[in-house]
Amino acid sequence: xxxAALPDLNTAYIIYRREVLNTIKSRNYTAMxxxxxxxxxxxxxxxxxEISDKKYYDMIAQxxxxxxxxxxxxxxxxxxxxxxxxxxxxVSTITGNISEKLWDCPKCHKPxxxxxxxxxxxxxxxxxxxxxxxxxxxxxxALNDRNELHKKLEKWAYRLLDELEHQMSLFRxxxxxxxxxxxxxxxxxxxxxxxxxxxxx
Numbered sequence: 001x002x003x004a005a006l007p008d009l010n011t012a013y014i015i016y017r018r019e020v021l022n023t024i025k026s027r028n029y030t031a032m033x034x035x036x037x038x039x040x041x042x043x044x045x046x047x048x049x050e051i052s053d054k055k056y057y058d059m060i061a062q063x064x065x066x067x068x069x070x071x072x073x074x075x076x077x078x079x080x081x082x083x084x085x086x087x088x089x090x091v092s093t094i095t096g097n098i099s100e101k102l103w104d105c106p107k108c109h110k111p112x113x114x115x116x117x118x119x120x121x122x123x124x125x126x127x128x129x130x131x132x133x134x135x136x137x138x139x140x141x142a143l144n145d146r147n148e149l150h151k152k153l154e155k156w157a158y159r160l161l162d163e164l165e166h167q168m169s170l171f172r173x174x175x176x177x178x179x180x181x182x183x184x185x186x187x188x189x190x191x192x193x194x195x196x197x198x199x200x201x
Contacts, residue, residue: 006175009042013168016042018163024157027150033136034156039164047171049131049163050111056134063122068105069112075105082114127167133159 009067023032031033040048064077080103137152 006172012042013039020157020161024154029153032153036157036160036164038160039168043167045173046165047073048085049133049160049167051133051135051160053135054131056130059130059132065120065122066112066114067118068108068110069117071108071112073105073107075107078118080104081098082107120147127162129163130162131167133163155183174192 016039019035020032020039023029023035058078062076062078065074066077066080067074080100082103085100085102102111103114104111133156136156137149139149151179
């Protein structure tokens with residue numbers, strides 16, 4: 001992208017960012033989605049944030065480990081093979097489940113009950129940016145869904161906005177004007193309010 005295009009991109013980003021924050025408060029979700037997606041579209045393709053349940057949860061699964069009750073060895077959750085076995089009549093009557101999920105430890109090859117297996121999740125240091133977020137939450141038929149949905153959408157929107165700000169920051173640093181005629185404060189100045197916008201690095 002030409003260097004001259006950076007101020008225009010920055011101006012559009014500031015406008016859409018302000019709109020995102022306003023629409024979260026007003027619960028105007030259509031405008032919120034539109035503004036977030038517009039910010040993503042402003043970025044070059046290799047800086048864009050992907051929205052995908054599969055990629056996001058696959059990434060999380062790589063950081064979850066199950067512990068074998070026989071040998072106490074840890075195995076990545078996404079690498080184990082899970083199979084169903086039928087439960088006996090007494091167990092199915094008590095639990096309501098006609099089958100249970102088992103996984104075989106790749107170290108000692110002994111079976112483990114998945115629901116009873118100890119799991120350990122590797123927690124990355126914050127802040128961590130993955131360049132991918134899950135799909136936005138959907139409304140259910142629960143009675144308290146209206147307020148719960150707003151909380152979930154708000155959390156999701158801020159997560160996506162954080163990722164977008166990080167990518168915008170990386171893009172800006174890589175394409176910083178060479179002549180230095182425009183200072184950082186001038187470049188980041190809000191054209192309407194005269195305030196400085198801080199990007200999250």
